[in-house]
Amino acid sequence: MELEFLIEKTALVLVLFVLTLTIAAYSTWAERKVAAWLQDRVGPNRAGPFGLLQPLADGGKMFFKEEIIPSGANKYLFIAGPSLALLVSFLGTAVIPFGQNIEIFGRVVPLQVTDINVGILYIFGVVSLGVYGIMIGGWASNNKYSLMGAIRGASQNISYEIAMGLSIIALLMVTNTLSFKEIAAQQHGWHWNVLYQPLGFLIFLICAFAETNRVPFDLPECETELIGGYQTEYSAFKMGAYMFAEYINMFVSSVVMAVLYFGGYNYPGMDAVNQALGPTWSPLIGVGVMFFKIIAFIFFFMWVRWTVPRFRYDQLMDLGWKVLIPLAIANIVITAIVIVGFDLFNKL
Amino acid sequence: MSTLIVISILAIVVLYLGLFKAKQALLPISVLGLVAALALAIMEWNSNAAPIFSGMMHFDNFAVAFSSICIITTILVFLLSKNYFEKISDNVAEYYTLILFALSGIIVMVSYHNLSMLFVGLEIMSVSLYILAGIKRKDFASNEAALKYFLMGAFSTGFLLFGIALIYGASKSFDLAVIAQYVIDRPTGIDPIFYVGLVLMIVGLCFKVGAAPFHFWTPDVYEGAPTLITAFMSTVVKIAGFAAFLRLFSICFAPLQDFWMPTLLVITILTLFVGNITALYQTNFKRMLAFSSISHAGYMLFAIVALGAASTNAIFIYAAAYAVSSITAFAVLMLVKAKTGSENFEDFNGLAKSNPFLAFALTVAMLSFAGIPLTAGFIGKFFVFNAALAQYHTWLVAIAVVNAIIGVFYYFKVIVAMYFKDNQTKQIATPAYFNFVLGVSLIITLVLGIYPSFITNLF
Amino acid sequence: MSAPVDYLPIIMQLLVALGFVALTMGITHLIGPKRKTTDVKLTAFESGIEVIGNARQPFSIKYFVVAILFVLFDVEVIFMYPWAVNFREFGLNGLIEMFIFMGTLLLGFIYVIKKKALEWD
Numbered sequence: 001m002e003l004e005f006l007i008e009k010t011a012l013v014l015v016l017f018v019l020t021l022t023i024a025a026y027s028t029w030a031e032r033k034v035a036a037w038l039q040d041r042v043g044p045n046r047a048g049p050f051g052l053l054q055p056l057a058d059g060g061k062m063f064f065k066e067e068i069i070p071s072g073a074n075k076y077l078f079i080a081g082p083s084l085a086l087l088v089s090f091l092g093t094a095v096i097p098f099g100q101n102i103e104i105f106g107r108v109v110p111l112q113v114t115d116i117n118v119g120i121l122y123i124f125g126v127v128s129l130g131v132y133g134i135m136i137g138g139w140a141s142n143n144k145y146s147l148m149g150a151i152r153g154a155s156q157n158i159s160y161e162i163a164m165g166l167s168i169i170a171l172l173m174v175t176n177t178l179s180f181k182e183i184a185a186q187q188h189g190w191h192w193n194v195l196y197q198p199l200g201f202l203i204f205l206i207c208a209f210a211e212t213n214r215v216p217f218d219l220p221e222c223e224t225e226l227i228g229g230y231q232t233e234y235s236a237f238k239m240g241a242y243m244f245a246e247y248i249n250m251f252v253s254s255v256v257m258a259v260l261y262f263g264g265y266n267y268p269g270m271d272a273v274n275q276a277l278g279p280t281w282s283p284l285i286g287v288g289v290m291f292f293k294i295i296a297f298i299f300f301f302m303w304v305r306w307t308v309p310r311f312r313y314d315q316l317m318d319l320g321w322k323v324l325i326p327l328a329i330a331n332i333v334i335t336a337i338v339i340v341g342f343d344l345f346n347k348l
Numbered sequence: 349m350s351t352l353i354v355i356s357i358l359a360i361v362v363l364y365l366g367l368f369k370a371k372q373a374l375l376p377i378s379v380l381g382l383v384a385a386l387a388l389a390i391m392e393w394n395s396n397a398a399p400i401f402s403g404m405m406h407f408d409n410f411a412v413a414f415s416s417i418c419i420i421t422t423i424l425v426f427l428l429s430k431n432y433f434e435k436i437s438d439n440v441a442e443y444y445t446l447i448l449f450a451l452s453g454i455i456v457m458v459s460y461h462n463l464s465m466l467f468v469g470l471e472i473m474s475v476s477l478y479i480l481a482g483i484k485r486k487d488f489a490s491n492e493a494a495l496k497y498f499l500m501g502a503f504s505t506g507f508l509l510f511g512i513a514l515i516y517g518a519s520k521s522f523d524l525a526v527i528a529q530y531v532i533d534r535p536t537g538i539d540p541i542f543y544v545g546l547v548l549m550i551v552g553l554c555f556k557v558g559a560a561p562f563h564f565w566t567p568d569v570y571e572g573a574p575t576l577i578t579a580f581m582s583t584v585v586k587i588a589g590f591a592a593f594l595r596l597f598s599i600c601f602a603p604l605q606d607f608w609m610p611t612l613l614v615i616t617i618l619t620l621f622v623g624n625i626t627a628l629y630q631t632n633f634k635r636m637l638a639f640s641s642i643s644h645a646g647y648m649l650f651a652i653v654a655l656g657a658a659s660t661n662a663i664f665i666y667a668a669a670y671a672v673s674s675i676t677a678f679a680v681l682m683l684v685k686a687k688t689g690s691e692n693f694e695d696f697n698g699l700a701k702s703n704p705f706l707a708f709a710l711t712v713a714m715l716s717f718a719g720i721p722l723t724a725g726f727i728g729k730f731f732v733f734n735a736a737l738a739q740y741h742t743w744l745v746a747i748a749v750v751n752a753i754i755g756v757f758y759y760f761k762v763i764v765a766m767y768f769k770d771n772q773t774k775q776i777a778t779p780a781y782f783n784f785v786l787g788v789s790l791i792i793t794l795v796l797g798i799y800p801s802f803i804t805n806l807f
Numbered sequence: 808m809s810a811p812v813d814y815l816p817i818i819m820q821l822l823v824a825l826g827f828v829a830l831t832m833g834i835t836h837l838i839g840p841k842r843k844t845t846d847v848k849l850t851a852f853e854s855g856i857e858v859i860g861n862a863r864q865p866f867s868i869k870y871f872v873v874a875i876l877f878v879l880f881d882v883e884v885i886f887m888y889p890w891a892v893n894f895r896e897f898g899l900n901g902l903i904e905m906f907i908f909m910g911t912l913l914l915g916f917i918y919v920i921k922k923k924a925l926e927w928d
Binding site: 009010012013014016017062063064065066067068069070071072073079083086087090091093094095113114115116121122139141142143144145146147148151154155158159161162165166169170172173176177178227232233236237238240241313314317318321322325326329332333336337339340343344 | 813814815816817819820821823824825827828829831832834835836838839840841842844846848849850851852853854858861862863866870873874877880881884885887888891892893894895898899902905906909913916920925926927
């Protein structure tokens, strides 16, 4: 372990961290702009051109708000809840490859914080930790709305995690690896996994909406019934932490979907571009493509939010347990039979 | 092997029968399935099977014998269950399923060849039993029994797991043969953690078989659980526990007898005295049976203390005798309770006049428990004591005989109540199934008592 | 193959995130306005009506059922990961064995649905 390794990784971590924050912050801006656009309004337009400075103003504002901890709340858990939610949401991106290896000053640098051979398990582990933030915060508030939101959030997240896990299994049968780097590399050019696993992608997409508590699955927050759900009692930056965590989770979900199903940094005709631009500049095009995909997914998240009404709780549970899980299992069975069938056929 | 598969599939089939409202088919199919499983088990007798599933299980004669006796006892329990579960709850199929799942765990427990399978089997059995003990959802005693059983069971499983882990740490294997080889290869200089693991495993297993001083859960659980479940627990489960105990010790730890024998000896003596003396003071028949089951655990531990070639046979005969007598006792108890509503000794008053057959069957069962000659219980005790005598534990046998005499007192309490006390009770209607079970148990008890060479030379 | 050193960057990322969280939580505590607050302001929010009772009371058993079912099924799903990664090497036999496993799982799932453990009304 030499110094360059440490510097390289530190730089990557910091860049990724700033990037995550920026994207999360501007997602709040984009959300309002998209909402405005879909509803034929203007949206934020006072702070800076097109309201571009709005996220900064919002973020700054949060720090200057009074910090309120309800008298009935459990003080430590009340602070731990949003902290944990925010902390955990940052961790997911560590195993994501954002591009091909890039050559800088004669040194080959992978555009990935770390490539571990259990990348998918890691992401799942980290993402499922997110529910603790909601649970702890909601319970610590000692508010009935918060508690309801927290319980709903927990049971919704765990319910959809099963379907999500099952849809991933079908994908793993295609890729035969748990490492994100290899999965991304396998989808070279246009061999995107979504072409082999359309049903798996659909299930994963729906589950991603549920796991990030976005409309139409935003029952934990559910402002029309539960005031603010688990964040009812929160103010100042603690409320901001929950909001940030939600947007970061959305970003992470988009990243994961882009890498697992939509080829990540791969695009048709990338070989020609690699030839033409060399190992320093062509990976940057890949990164650009990757971020295009990510932003497209984030836009999709927002589009759905302003289009589709919220599910009722029993509908949510029925969809998760009685539709998605059987579908995911069927998907596994079909995938398995097709792959083994092809293997046997090739042997003949 | 195929026995295990049949029982597991049977459990699922029964569960689905319940789901599709085929309540009438539950009992016949369960019994038929078990008979098939029994036949498959007996067919493997003397087949000299090698360990299967990468050495996970080994269906040797030991496994065949103990699975057979467990399956037979379960069949008897099932025959008694006609109309019993329907009275307690609507979910009848779940009872059968859980018992069958427990039985499949038991099959694993008596045929394991790898400590991880011992754990898996034990857990399959225990988890099913936790639910069965608390299956009368609205009954306070049943709930208490389930919770106590669960907490104690989880606790003891912890001990067992620690023990397994430490033994693995020393011998680097879960496989019984490898562990046995490890012990044999090192006449001196076995890793100290191996001994710690051994002691922890003794503690864990003693918890499971309900030996003193780890017996505290037994009376409350046996009393609180539904009677039929108690019958199952005190017979099949106890036998399985001893089979697992014996299998582990006879295969792996036999060369270390000098180390564990004193520990087990103290436990045995304690168990005998605690079981017998406490049973003496009971007024509730079911609770008396619970304590007597503790004392019988003591007698069976005898054979393990005096571990030798004859131990397996001794435990097998004792277990068989104990199982059929217990089934009789619980069957009569169920009938009496259905009639009088309580389970005390007075409820048996005058039973000899109103129901001579019931009284006779129960008398034979009690005599067998007490170890009176011409019953199976005598043969069982004889073999167990014989095993101990063979190793010159003369004074140990003396203690056991004293305990057997104490036992006579409380077993005869019931007989006295039935024959010498009067009570104007009307005749209890005995369903045909009960008569069948009682008859079979009676015959087995007497035949084994009079002509024991059927099963005395099995091993 | 992953070496232990591959996990080091994850710890670095964790430290950065931890630092950020601690910093922001500290800042908001330090620079936010502090006012003398009354008891009423610090009560739990219940749409402006007086708070009744405590929020920490038993809630519907359904949620526990869902949680238990999750534990059950998620463990089974975890078992399938190693199989899914290697299943081409196992060929047809591995496939049949896994289908038996999944069939058992499915039987349990159907049982759960038939028993109406997942009905919310």
